[in-house]
Amino acid sequence: MNLLHSNDVRGTYPNSWYAATARPLEPFARLQGEARADVCVIGAGYTGLSAALHLAKAGRDVVLLEAHRVGFGASGRNGGQLGSGQRMDQDGLERLMGVAEATKLWQLAEDAKALVKHLVAEHEIDCDLKPGVAHTGSSKREVEELHRYSAHLREKYGYDALEDLDQAACHALCPSPDYVGGTLDWGAAHLHPLNYALGLARAAAAAGVRIHEDSEVLELVEGQPVRIRTETGHVIADNVILACNGYLGKLHSQVAARVMPINNFIAATEPLGDDAVRVLTEDVAVADCKFVVNYFRLSRDKRLLFGGGESYGYRFPKDIAALVRKPMTQIFPHLADVRIDYAWGGTLGITMKRMPFLARLGPNLLSASGYSGHGVGTATHAGQLMALAIQGETDGFDTMARVPAPSFPGGGTLRSPLLVLAMTWFSLRDRLGI
Numbered sequence: 001m002n003l004l005h006s007n008d009v010r011g012t013y014p015n016s017w018y019a020a021t022a023r024p025l026e027p028f029a030r031l032q033g034e035a036r037a038d039v040c041v042i043g044a045g046y047t048g049l050s051a052a053l054h055l056a057k058a059g060r061d062v063v064l065l066e067a068h069r070v071g072f073g074a075s076g077r078n079g080g081q082l083g084s085g086q087r088m089d090q091d092g093l094e095r096l097m098g099v100a101e102a103t104k105l106w107q108l109a110e111d112a113k114a115l116v117k118h119l120v121a122e123h124e125i126d127c128d129l130k131p132g133v134a135h136t137g138s139s140k141r142e143v144e145e146l147h148r149y150s151a152h153l154r155e156k157y158g159y160d161a162l163e164d165l166d167q168a169a170c171h172a173l174c175p176s177p178d179y180v181g182g183t184l185d186w187g188a189a190h191l192h193p194l195n196y197a198l199g200l201a202r203a204a205a206a207a208g209v210r211i212h213e214d215s216e217v218l219e220l221v222e223g224q225p226v227r228i229r230t231e232t233g234h235v236i237a238d239n240v241i242l243a244c245n246g247y248l249g250k251l252h253s254q255v256a257a258r259v260m261p262i263n264n265f266i267a268a269t270e271p272l273g274d275d276a277v278r279v280l281t282e283d284v285a286v287a288d289c290k291f292v293v294n295y296f297r298l299s300r301d302k303r304l305l306f307g308g309g310e311s312y313g314y315r316f317p318k319d320i321a322a323l324v325r326k327p328m329t330q331i332f333p334h335l336a337d338v339r340i341d342y343a344w345g346g347t348l349g350i351t352m353k354r355m356p357f358l359a360r361l362g363p364n365l366l367s368a369s370g371y372s373g374h375g376v377g378t379a380t381h382a383g384q385l386m387a388l389a390i391q392g393e394t395d396g397f398d399t400m401a402r403v404p405a406p407s408f409p410g411g412g413t414l415r416s417p418l419l420v421l422a423m424t425w426f427s428l429r430d431r432l433g434i
Helices: 046-057 090-097 099-122 140-157 167-173 193-206 273-278 320-331 375-390 395-401 411-432
Strands: 033-042 062-065 130-137 162-165 181-190 210-212 217-221 226-230 233-242 260-269 285-288 295-298 304-307 340-350 357-362 365-369
Touching: 033 046, 033 226, 046 062, 046 099, 046 193, 046 233, 046 375, 062 233, 090 099, 090 140, 099 181, 099 193, 099 375, 099 395, 130 140, 130 167, 140 162, 140 181, 162 167, 167 181, 193 210, 193 375, 233 375, 260 320, 304 320, 320 340, 357 375, 357 395, 365 375, 375 395
Parallel strands: 033 062, 033 233, 062 210, 130 285, 233 365
Antiparallel strands: 130 181, 162 181, 217 226, 226 233, 260 304, 260 340, 285 295, 295 304, 357 365
């Protein structure tokens, strides 16, 4: 199944609140005929846009190919949370990699947040960037673990931007009967993800990147140089960057074995007006501790943007709004009858370790993907790290590439059914409170 075309209309952004409130770009021309480039980047999400922008700033001649529109995939549909750290907690990374490597990975994650904030400021990207992400727990055990982890970050990494929330403080921020405490990270942030992607595209084009939309890559022939074929043209490039994430398809088997596409869903309610304070009393984002994470924030027009729900298989469900409404009303029962104006799905990439997979697939072929729901900062940073690696500065890329990235069991045939079994079990644990 080609996920580029399974759930979406070709070249058309989904009917999301993000698309409805975006600062649109005129379409970039489809690739026609032959193009020659120092670097060809495949995929115009955060990874590809960042890589192309940083390479162009360094004086490289870059062609960027996108099958649909820039920011079309997860980069333009996600929850917009710029989180701290890596996707795996630091204590998990310490056990996996050792303290020295875990410390390097923490600093890279801090660099990722700083990079997003810098790019937004440098290129004057209008994407509603605001500080603050809360992590909430639904049980005493979850809250104790959140507080233990915040103490660990303070003591071992000197991270003092986290505020512990007891039940009263949590309810003062987020009046949900489901949550009994948490933490509030003022070093994290949230933004309008599609406007951020479109801002990166404007900056890349201004820096000289030749962006081609509606230019799905059909074949990649490795060599010196690499040849990349689309429906109406081809690129000959000295180096290639794969930035496809959940939409990689069959372009490279080594990546496909380690990065699995899954779908996630978001709904936007009608504007809540004065009742918005019954959801959040401050303009921060929230993510909870459930295995199938619920994440949400208020839009600038006081809608609840709520991500959640689970769906197995690669096709989106027919009624996304109903799917998301179920967890939304578990968290906010008073919204049972609220109107949902927008509901959309998107495809992201996950890995076995929930850490991104960065790899040198050949002497002139780099790849980064598998951000596992932590891509706003990590994907932007991965693009920069690949751009630096092509210029010979490999330290950051090599650190990320050392993270173990096992293949999914069962390969392309059985990995999805096995994931369904695992997610069913963990979601059952959520419901039972185990």
